[in-house]
Amino acid sequence: MRLDSALIQEAWGVRARNFPPSVTFHRPVSTWSVSVTGGQCALRCAHCGGRFLKNMLPWASFKRRVSVVDPTGRPAATSCLVSGGCDRHGRVPFHAYVEELRALKRTRALRFNFHTGLAGEKEALLLQGLADKVSFDFVGDDLTIRNVLRLSKSVADYAAAYQTLRARLPVVPHICIGLDGGRINGEYRALELLVELGADALVFIVFMPVSGTALADQAPPPLDEVVHLLARARLLFPDIPLHLGCMRPGGRYRRRLDYWALHCGLNHLATPSREAAAEAERLGLEVNHRKECCVL
Numbered sequence: 001m002r003l004d005s006a007l008i009q010e011a012w013g014v015r016a017r018n019f020p021p022s023v024t025f026h027r028p029v030s031t032w033s034v035s036v037t038g039g040q041c042a043l044r045c046a047h048c049g050g051r052f053l054k055n056m057l058p059w060a061s062f063k064r065r066v067s068v069v070d071p072t073g074r075p076a077a078t079s080c081l082v083s084g085g086c087d088r089h090g091r092v093p094f095h096a097y098v099e100e101l102r103a104l105k106r107t108r109a110l111r112f113n114f115h116t117g118l119a120g121e122k123e124a125l126l127l128q129g130l131a132d133k134v135s136f137d138f139v140g141d142d143l144t145i146r147n148v149l150r151l152s153k154s155v156a157d158y159a160a161a162y163q164t165l166r167a168r169l170p171v172v173p174h175i176c177i178g179l180d181g182g183r184i185n186g187e188y189r190a191l192e193l194l195v196e197l198g199a200d201a202l203v204f205i206v207f208m209p210v211s212g213t214a215l216a217d218q219a220p221p222p223l224d225e226v227v228h229l230l231a232r233a234r235l236l237f238p239d240i241p242l243h244l245g246c247m248r249p250g251g252r253y254r255r256r257l258d259y260w261a262l263h264c265g266l267n268h269l270a271t272p273s274r275e276a277a278a279e280a281e282r283l284g285l286e287v288n289h290r291k292e293c294c295v296l
Helices: 005-018 059-066 095-108 121-127 142-147 155-166 187-197 223-236 251-263 274-282
Strands: 022-026 031-035 079-083 111-115 133-137 171-177 202-206 242-244 268-270 286-290
Touching: 005 223, 005 251, 022 274, 031 059, 059 095, 095 111, 095 121, 121 155, 133 155, 142 155, 155 171, 155 187, 171 187, 187 223, 202 223, 223 242, 223 251, 242 251, 251 268, 251 274, 274 286
Parallel strands: 022 268, 022 286, 031 079, 079 111, 111 133, 133 171, 171 202, 202 242, 242 268
Antiparallel strands: none
């Protein structure tokens, strides 16, 4: 692994000038993930194949669980990630559940983070007053959209959907590093576009091969390339929070990535490795702990 130490030091300096010496670790035990489509998805993307949906609560199970309250009258969760499989246009079909979710927001004081996919004006209007955050997967390469996400869409379509949502809702773009089977291919273009379009925060996740998917035999992106991208992002976005999301490889890869993410000046780490706390202390960072999805 060959790292650009000068670039990393520059990124750390930018962080030190723009943020207090603290970092937030998120272990989202109080955020439930619910799929409005169960395990169904029209796209069956090459990196997921619907596998990630199986780890989410189907709508019926979510409704049963959310009706159980603790002695204070509150549900066990304080927030939810509302997600699901996409239709053939790349949109998550959450429309039928909006009124029930509004009722839960009133009665259970739940906060909601939505995965919308390539939503338009109609969806943005539906989510006003309901979505506390929208997590939007931003892709910067046409071939990756076609070959991995299996969509007949373009980077321009993603940029347009992002602008439409951001005009009405608090949107947090997500960039999956190595989405093209572990290759860095379009991520820098995504960063450049987000500089132009604007962002209030930015989340990075990292491709990890999943058994049973079309990309199961691929490797995660080289760690030095991931670190380089994170450092560049810190320079391009000197004063907005940068997050390392929970979807990234585990084991030694995660331990090393968390270490370098701190050195690159990231502000939030989801489900951090145990070693991350010790390194944060060594860097003089106060560690804050939260129990919800990192964008909330």
